[in-house]
Amino acid sequence: xxxxxxxxxxxxxxxxxxxxxxxxxxxxxxxxxxxxxxxxxxxxxxxxxxxxxxxxxxxxxxxxxxxxxxxxxxxxxxxxxxxxxxxxxxxxxxxxxxxxxxxxxxxxxxxxxxxxxxxxxxxxxxxxxxxxxxxxxxxxxxxxxxxxxxxxxxxxxxxxxxxxxxxxxxxxxxxxxxxxxxxxxxxxxxxxxxxxxxxxxxxxxxxxxxxxxxxxxxxxxxxxxxxxxxxxxxxxxxxxxxxxxxxxxxxxxxxxxxxxxxxxxxxxxxxxxxxxxxxxxxxxxxxxxxxxxxxxxxxxxxxxxxxxxxxxxxxxxxxxxxxxxxxxxxxxxxxxxxxxxxxxxxxxxxxxxxxxxxxxxxxxxxxxxxxxxxxxxxxxxxxxxxxxxxxxxxxxxxxxxxxxxxxxxxxxxxxxxxxxxxxxxxxxxxxxxxxxxxxxxxxxxxxxxxxxxxxxxxxxxxxxxxxxxxxxxxxxxxxxxxxxxxxxxxxxxxxxxxxxxxxxxxxxxxxxxxxxxxxxxxxxxxxxxxxxxxxxxxxxxxxxxxxxxxxxxxxxxxxxxxxxxxxxxxxxxxxxxxxxxxxxxxxxxxxxxxxxxxxxxxxxxxxxxxxxxxxxxxxxxxxxxxxxxxxxxxxxxxxxxxxxxxxxxxxxxxxxxxxxxxxxxxxxxxxxxxxxxxxxxxxxxxxxxxxxxxxxxxxxxxxxxxxxxxxxxxxxxxxxxxxxxxxxxxxxxxxxxxxxxxxxxx
Amino acid sequence: xxxxxxxxxxxxxxxxxxxxxxxxxxxxxxxxxxxxxxxxxxxxxxxxxxxxxxxxxxxxxxxxxxxxxxxxxxxxxxxxxxxxxxxxxxxxxxxxxxxxxxxxxxxxxxxx
Numbered sequence: 059x060x061x062x063x064x065x066x067x068x069x070x071x072x073x074x075x076x077x078x079x080x081x082x083x084x085x086x087x088x089x090x091x092x093x094x095x096x097x098x099x100x101x102x103x104x105x106x107x108x109x110x111x112x113x114x115x116x117x118x119x120x121x122x123x124x125x126x127x128x129x130x131x132x133x134x135x136x137x138x139x140x141x142x143x144x145x146x147x148x149x150x151x152x153x154x155x156x157x158x159x160x161x162x163x164x165x166x167x168x169x170x171x172x173x174x175x176x177x178x179x180x181x182x183x184x185x186x187x188x189x190x191x192x193x194x195x196x197x198x199x200x201x202x203x204x205x206x207x208x209x210x211x212x213x214x215x216x217x218x219x220x221x222x223x224x225x226x227x228x229x230x231x232x233x234x235x236x237x238x239x240x241x242x243x244x245x246x247x248x249x250x251x252x253x254x255x256x257x258x259x260x261x262x263x264x265x266x267x268x269x270x271x272x273x274x275x276x277x278x279x280x281x282x283x284x285x286x287x288x289x290x291x292x293x294x295x296x297x298x299x300x301x302x303x304x305x306x307x308x309x310x311x312x313x314x315x316x317x318x319x320x321x322x323x324x325x326x327x328x329x330x331x332x333x334x335x336x337x338x339x340x341x342x343x344x345x346x347x348x349x350x351x352x353x354x355x356x357x358x359x360x361x362x363x364x365x366x367x368x369x370x371x372x373x374x375x376x377x378x379x380x381x382x383x384x385x386x387x388x389x390x391x392x393x394x395x396x397x398x399x400x401x402x403x404x405x406x407x408x409x410x411x412x413x414x415x416x417x418x419x420x421x422x423x424x425x426x427x428x429x430x431x432x433x434x435x436x437x438x439x440x441x442x443x444x445x446x447x448x449x450x451x452x453x454x455x456x457x458x459x460x461x462x463x464x465x466x467x468x469x470x471x472x473x474x475x476x477x478x479x480x481x482x483x484x485x486x487x488x489x490x491x492x493x494x495x496x497x498x499x500x501x502x503x504x505x506x507x508x509x510x511x512x513x514x515x516x517x518x519x520x521x522x523x524x525x526x527x528x529x530x531x532x533x534x535x536x537x538x539x540x541x542x543x544x545x546x547x548x549x550x551x552x553x554x555x556x557x558x559x560x561x562x563x564x565x566x567x568x569x570x571x572x573x574x575x576x577x578x579x580x581x582x583x584x585x586x587x588x589x590x591x592x593x594x595x596x597x598x599x600x601x602x603x604x605x606x607x608x609x610x611x612x613x614x615x616x617x618x619x620x621x622x623x624x625x626x627x628x629x630x631x632x633x634x635x636x637x638x639x640x641x642x643x644x645x646x647x648x649x650x651x652x653x654x655x656x657x658x659x660x661x662x663x664x665x666x667x668x669x670x671x672x673x674x675x676x677x678x679x680x681x682x683x684x685x686x687x688x689x690x691x692x693x694x695x696x697x698x699x700x701x702x703x704x705x706x707x708x709x710x711x712x713x714x715x716x717x718x719x720x721x722x723x724x725x726x727x728x729x730x731x732x733x734x735x736x737x738x739x740x741x742x743x744x745x746x747x748x749x750x751x752x753x754x755x756x757x758x759x760x761x762x763x764x765x766x767x768x769x770x771x772x773x774x775x776x777x778x779x780x781x782x783x784x785x786x787x788x789x790x791x792x793x794x795x796x797x798x799x800x801x802x803x804x
Numbered sequence: 805x806x807x808x809x810x811x812x813x814x815x816x817x818x819x820x821x822x823x824x825x826x827x828x829x830x831x832x833x834x835x836x837x838x839x840x841x842x843x844x845x846x847x848x849x850x851x852x853x854x855x856x857x858x859x860x861x862x863x864x865x866x867x868x869x870x871x872x873x874x875x876x877x878x879x880x881x882x883x884x885x886x887x888x889x890x891x892x893x894x895x896x897x898x899x900x901x902x903x904x905x906x907x908x909x910x911x912x913x914x915x916x
Contacts, residue, residue, distance in 0.1 A: 470867065
């Protein structure tokens with residue numbers, strides 16, 4: 059078995075143009091060096107039943123041996139207030155907040171801390187290893203602490219408060235649950251005397267959801283991360299009772315003229331950023347690190363409004379996780395200037411080595427777009443990098459118990475899956491859940507992603523390269539841009555092209571992307587959508603950071619988790635997330651088809667429908683017999699209509715002039731409709747008994763002589779190479795692409 | 805959140821229905837009769853007898869047996885000595901294990 063993870067890494071940025079620098083951040087725990095070269099990807103699928111792996115060496119200054127070192131990744135999000143000048147000369151103080159703990163780890167989880175818990179003047183309010191609320195203060199030698207005797211109740215709001223008085227030698231710890239019915243009630247009221255005399259005059263950082271470890275890089279600066287939400291944390295310069303402090307915590311905007319108010323952090327401010335703001339006159343502003351989930355409902359959320367932009371005062375919470383990761387932060391191992399004249403396409407830094415007699419071949423993918431402001435072809439292929447990010451290091455087949463029965467067969471893992479399972483520090487996909495079972499809603503390109511590169515993970519990236527392989531085989535010149543290019547630059551990046559091609563599974567789409575594609579089509583552009591389950595989930599790219607997406611899964615759609623009530627709007631933009639269908643823009647409006655079903659067991663074939671004989675559509679089926687079965691072959695489940703498939707629906711937006719040319723509506727018992735396709739529960743809904751689970755081939759003439767052609771199946775492109783590329787899937791694809799390249803109006 | 809549970813699978817497999825095992829042996833990837841579907845759904849849902857899977861050794865050519873953890877984050881066990889040159893053979897291997905685990909009866913050797 060070939061190894062592919064002895065050296066791993068990431069390229070940044072993913073999309074580069076000639077003249078740009080691409081940086082490679084690499085790490086190996088065992089190799090001192092590896093042989094490097096840049097390869098252009100034609101086909102990344104090693105399956106011998108298909109075209110096979112086709113990687114072409116692209117000579118570059120990187121050719122040769124590359125030196126490697128080992129670099130760690132640190133997980134766990136937290137808030138950091140580095141400047142604590144308001145704390146100097148402090149003798150007495152109180153802290154308070156609402157918390158919503160989600161996971162008792164058996165270890166300490168810090169809610170709010172000052173400095174390191176072992177340093178002079180350090181204190182922390184935390185959940186201890188028994189799951190109980192606790193408060194601790196130290197002078198570096200002696201420690202005073204209080205702890206409740208019952209564990210907190212997870213997923214329930216709890217008001218927490220602690221105070222310390224150096225002058226009275228007293229500390230207190232109180233807590234009160236928001237809801238008290240059915241065993242939810244929590245009440246803590248503890249006090250004790252203390253001779254500890256912490257030095258609070260010294261400047262020290264405040265942290266939320268973690269404490270400082272006292273260590274510096276390469277070690278993590280933090281430890282004891284909290285899992286759950288923290289809402290409206292406050293720091294006050296007097297030792298108040300729990301009830302007195304609660305009034306300050308509960309007020310969204312406390313009395314800012316109160317001279318004893320040291321900090322009143324309002325996490326509902328700056329939600330789209332990493333900033334956390336202090337409303338007090340001390341302005342103890344800070345930063346959240348490693349991407350905790352923002353736009354989280356607070357303890358005061360009423361449910362009246364479900365978008366944080368409409369009621370920011372009810373979204374004063376941040377949900378922290380001890381496994382969050384954003385940027386691995388590895389140093390640049392090598393960088394390379396993309397040379398002028400290089401062809402646009404999919405590329406990778408290929409690293410090979412041998413360790414303990416086992417050969418390693420690892421790939422670090424990136425994408426080369428054409429020179430900025432120029433095109434080098436009439437066809438532009440849009441690499442679905444939002445989808446690659448969404449699936450990054452997907453572990454749902456391992457973690458989610460239903461996966462085998464959903465896949466209708468044994469789960470087939472790749473060696474990279476085994477590595478990913480063992481190395482959770484690489485972070486997860488938006489299909490996965492955190493350790494506390496809340497959904498992962500952010501995915502970053504600044505970390506190694508092992509399943510969207512050449513290899514044995516046969517979904518998305520590998521499938522997409524079957525289309526590249528066919529374009530090369532047929533001699534069609536093409537440029538490649540990425541989803542993020544489309545998001546940032548809009549329709550102007552598409553306009554110069556006669557044909558835009560979207561790949562096998564462009565499932566995740568931002569508003570900017572969708573607007574650009576729609577405008578391109580409306581202006582006469584030709585769009586070939588050669589995939590399935592496209593334009594389905596509404597995501598956003600981060601407004602300023604490259605390579606970072608956000609998704610909130612709502613209460614419908616084929617979803618591996620569900621956002622908490624009130625938390626299905628994007629923190630990056632304030633837009634609703636969930637399905638585009640729920641935003642009035644079902645995929646059918648753009649492409650004529652939209653997600654209908656999964657078919658993982660046996661792929662289906664298409665049969666021609668009367669529309670395919672209309673003169674306007676004759677070019678599509680040219681060379682096919684009137685009754686010819688289409689795509690009863692293919693590398694994925696044996697049929698061109700397979701894996702995830704789409705159907706036309708006038709009610710959902712398929713255009714009145716759309717022509718439904720063919721359908722694969724006999725998908726058998728394995729054709730399982732998507733949840734949103736079943737408005738009510740009834741029997742007989744699988745592809746064995748119903749045509750709801752089907753793939754349609756649709757041609758839609760658009761304004762200004764443009765058109766959209768859709769095949770509605772992930773498996774389509776994986777059938778292109780069948781029989782030495784001589785088959786009717788390839789024939790149809792070529793017929794349409796050739797016609798779409800012809801400027802004559804369609 | 806939104807968790808699924810293996811405990812919800814409760815279909816009782818009739819150990820005398822060897823005809824269903826033979827049907828699976830003939831066509832592990834189907835199409836399957838409704839009776840056989842209930843059997844394999846029970847096997848795949850509950851994981852009784854092990855959450856078995858395969859790991860690709862050579863893409864499209866050879867796979868080895870592996871076992872997913874019952875508890876999240878547990879170790880994935882691999883069995884490099886048990887490999888298959890077809891996914892159908894792997895399906896049958898696992899079907900055998902699960903049939904015995906769920907019914908208490910081993911499938912006859914001649915069914916291989």
